[in-house]
Amino acid sequence: MEIDPFIFRLSIFILSIFIGYYVVWSVTPSLHTPLMSVTNAISSVIIVGAVIAALAGNSENIFDTANIFGFLAIILAAVNIFGGFLVTQRMLAMYKKKKKDK
Amino acid sequence: MSANLLAVFYLISGVLFILALRGLSSPETSRQGNLFGIIGMAIAIGVTFLSVGNFSTGFLYVLGFLLIGGSVGAFIAYKIPMTAMPELVAGFHSLVGLAAVLVAISAFLNPEVFNLGSPGNIKIASLIEMSLGAAIGAITFTGSIIAFLKLRGIMSGSPITFIGQHFLNLALGIILLGLIFYLCKTQIDTWFWTIIIISFLVGVLLIIPIGGADMPVVISMLNSYSGWAAAGIGFTLENTALIITGALVGSSGAILSYIMCKGMNRSFFNVILGGFGGTDQSLSSKGKEQKPVKNGNADDAAFLMKNASSVIIVPGYGMAVAQAQHALREMVDSLKKNGVKVTYAIHPVAGRMPGHMNVLLAEANVPYDEVFELEEINNDFANCDVAYVIGANDVTNPVAKTDPQSPIYGMPILDVEKSKSVLFVKRSLSPGYAGIDNDLFYRDNTLMLFADAKKMTEDIIKNL
Numbered sequence: 001m002e003i004d005p006f007i008f009r010l011s012i013f014i015l016s017i018f019i020g021y022y023v024v025w026s027v028t029p030s031l032h033t034p035l036m037s038v039t040n041a042i043s044s045v046i047i048v049g050a051v052i053a054a055l056a057g058n059s060e061n062i063f064d065t066a067n068i069f070g071f072l073a074i075i076l077a078a079v080n081i082f083g084g085f086l087v088t089q090r091m092l093a094m095y096k097k098k099k100k101d102k
Numbered sequence: 103m104s105a106n107l108l109a110v111f112y113l114i115s116g117v118l119f120i121l122a123l124r125g126l127s128s129p130e131t132s133r134q135g136n137l138f139g140i141i142g143m144a145i146a147i148g149v150t151f152l153s154v155g156n157f158s159t160g161f162l163y164v165l166g167f168l169l170i171g172g173s174v175g176a177f178i179a180y181k182i183p184m185t186a187m188p189e190l191v192a193g194f195h196s197l198v199g200l201a202a203v204l205v206a207i208s209a210f211l212n213p214e215v216f217n218l219g220s221p222g223n224i225k226i227a228s229l230i231e232m233s234l235g236a237a238i239g240a241i242t243f244t245g246s247i248i249a250f251l252k253l254r255g256i257m258s259g260s261p262i263t264f265i266g267q268h269f270l271n272l273a274l275g276i277i278l279l280g281l282i283f284y285l286c287k288t289q290i291d292t293w294f295w296t297i298i299i300i301s302f303l304v305g306v307l308l309i310i311p312i313g314g315a316d317m318p319v320v321i322s323m324l325n326s327y328s329g330w331a332a333a334g335i336g337f338t339l340e341n342t343a344l345i346i347t348g349a350l351v352g353s354s355g356a357i358l359s360y361i362m363c364k365g366m367n368r369s370f371f372n373v374i375l376g377g378f379g380g381t382d383q384s385l386s387s388k389g390k391e392q393k394p395v396k397n398g399n400a401d402d403a404a405f406l407m408k409n410a411s412s413v414i415i416v417p418g419y420g421m422a423v424a425q426a427q428h429a430l431r432e433m434v435d436s437l438k439k440n441g442v443k444v445t446y447a448i449h450p451v452a453g454r455m456p457g458h459m460n461v462l463l464a465e466a467n468v469p470y471d472e473v474f475e476l477e478e479i480n481n482d483f484a485n486c487d488v489a490y491v492i493g494a495n496d497v498t499n500p501v502a503k504t505d506p507q508s509p510i511y512g513m514p515i516l517d518v519e520k521s522k523s524v525l526f527v528k529r530s531l532s533p534g535y536a537g538i539d540n541d542l543f544y545r546d547n548t549l550m551l552f553a554d555a556k557k558m559t560e561d562i563i564k565n566l
Contacts, residue, residue: 005340006227006337009336009337009340009342009345012342012345012346012349013333013336013337013345013346013348013349014349016116016120016345016346016348016349016350017349017352017353019120019349019350020123020349020350020351020352020353020354021353021357023120023123023124023350024123024350024353024354024357024358025357026124026127027123027126027127028126028127028128028129029361029448029450029456029457029460029475030129030448030457030460030464030470030473030475031126031129031132031457031460032358032361032455032456032457032460033187033191033455033456033457033458033460033461034126034132034136034457034461035123035126035354035358035456035457036191036321036322036325036355036358036455036456036457037187037190037191037194038122038123038126038135038136038139039123039325039329039350039351039354039355040191040194040195040198040325040328040351041139041143042119042122042139042142042143042347042350042351043198043328043329043332043347043348043351044143044197044198044201045115045119045142045143045146045332045343045344045347046198046201046202046205046332046335046344047146047147047150047201048112048146048147048150048339048341048343048344049205049208049209049216049335049338049339049341049344050201050204050205050208051147051150051151051154051164052150052154052215052216052339053204053205053208053209053212053215053216054160054163054164054167054208055154055160055161055164056208056212056214056215064212065211066207066208066211066212066215067160067208069204069205069207069208069211070204070205070208071163071164071167072204073200073201073204073205073208074164074167074168074171075167075170075171076171076197076198076200076201076204077171077197077198077201078167078168078169078170078171078172078174078175079171079172079174079175079178079194079197080175080194080197080198080201081143081171081172081175082171082172082173082174082175082176082179083174083175083176083178083179083190083194084175084179084194085136085139085140085143085179086175086176086179086180087178087179087182087187087190088136088139089133089136090179090180091184091187091461091464092129092132092133092136093133094184094461094464094465094467095129095132095464095470096464096467096469096470097129097469097470097471
């Protein structure tokens with residue numbers, strides 16, 4: 001009997017929840033705000049679905065109904081990807097240690 | 103590109119995303135972690151382009167829209183003031199939510215492209231996954247918009263409640279499940295649209311009863327939802343990167359919600375059901391308004407702190423509102439020149455989102471090794487000469503330990519009361535968010551400094 005690929009994906013999903021659980025508990029509380037902005041940025045990997053949707057179908061009619069939803073999703077996800085990573089970068093750059101001479 | 107190779111690349115992205123979160127375990131590794139995240143994202147997008155392999159005019163449009171969205175995002179990221187982080191994150195969550203809805207809609211309209219079957223004959227499992235993804239995405243979208251409006255001050259932060267609210271939410275939730283069931287059975291697209299519309303409504307209804315100071319929980323919760331929505335779509339698209347990310351983000355948001363709830367000693371449901379500190383409480387505290395308080399000025403405060411050997415700063419949301427973090431750091435610098443030892447104490451729920459105070463202090467160039475969490479620093483209050491409470495209130499209220507009747511009873515508090523003297527920078531004697539009076543205001547060793555947090559801190563600097 002063959003195993004449904006869904007079961008493999010479910011396994012990845014469940015194991016990732018556990019990884020997430022342990023990784024996030026080890027995040028230092030002072031970095032919880034960057035944690036939120038970076039999780040927000042990486043969840044925009046949903047853009048891969050948007051790209052597939054946008055480029056689906058025949059190339060003559062680029063703006064088919066289903067494609068338009070894809071294009072809209074690309075814009076939204078792109079705002080998030082660039083905005084999320086850059087604002088995280090900006091925040092993390094501010095976290096500095098005490099100067100040695102003090 | 104073969105499907106197997108593609109899957110391997112998505113797996114690599116997923117692993118890089120895990121490393122991105124792992125990097126945040128300390129500020130030193132965090133920047134590298136962020137880089138891993140960016141690389142992971144670039145790989146995911148790059149291989150998707152290659153896999154579609156359709157470099158026609160449509161592809162140029164994709165790049166164009168990517169750049170438009172990207173520039174908007176980059177512009178926002180550089181312009182946004184650090185004090186506006188909570189609403190920025192809420193706004194970004196709404197975008198992820200809406201993107202999830204849009205991708206689910208395209209998958210529903212054009213299932214062949216995603217190998218999900220044909221319109222009217224979509225695989226049942228895919229239908230369940232995409233309708234769950236769309237529903238959670240839609241809830242995230244409208245919920246985040248309400249949170250954004252509340253944080254931005256466009257909408258009042260006070261809870262909006264009405265009779266039968268919880269019953270209505272429950273009923274809508276059951277209707278949603280029923281609709282997903284019917285959608286699978288009939289494949290009629292009307293049900294799909296109805297699911298999305300009802301979910302939009304549920305998002306609004308879920309967030310309006312939650313008050314301003316509970317926003318840390320709401321933001322974390324919406325963070326979690328956006329993750330589950332992404333995971334739902336990940337299952338639909340059979341995309342490993344999306345499934346891994348969704349699970350990571352989902353559990354991250356859930357853990358943050360848990361930490362925030364624990365910081366307030368309230369159950370998750372208690373926060374979600376909203377309506378904390380109703381009007382009856384403010385009425386009952388009216389009788390106590392007449393108690394005497396010691397009213398000080400900047401000169402007294404400067405004198406006290408200059409002659410102290412150690413000072414602990416307790417920042418709260420008021421500091422963020424007044425944008426007082428830079429003035430505060432200047433004050434601390436002059437205190438240090440006078441040989442005073444200064445540290446910062448942060449309560450888990452200080453501010454409007456997890457870690458809010460830490461980011462603001464980091465922005466003002468406060469070294470992160472002078473900033474401590476509640477458990478790390480709470481014992482030090484007993485040995486400290488002055489506690490400088492700037493814009494915090496409920497998180498210092500000793501009533502949380504002494505009065506079982508109090509709505510905040512059991513909430514872990516910063517033991518400000520144990521320090522030799524307490525300086526309270528506050529605009530008025532008004533009670534905090536929980537609607538209860540703070541005993542500390544009336545103690546002998548407390549000096550109230552009635553002013554705007556930034557103005558008072560600047561005045562103190564002048565007097566040092």
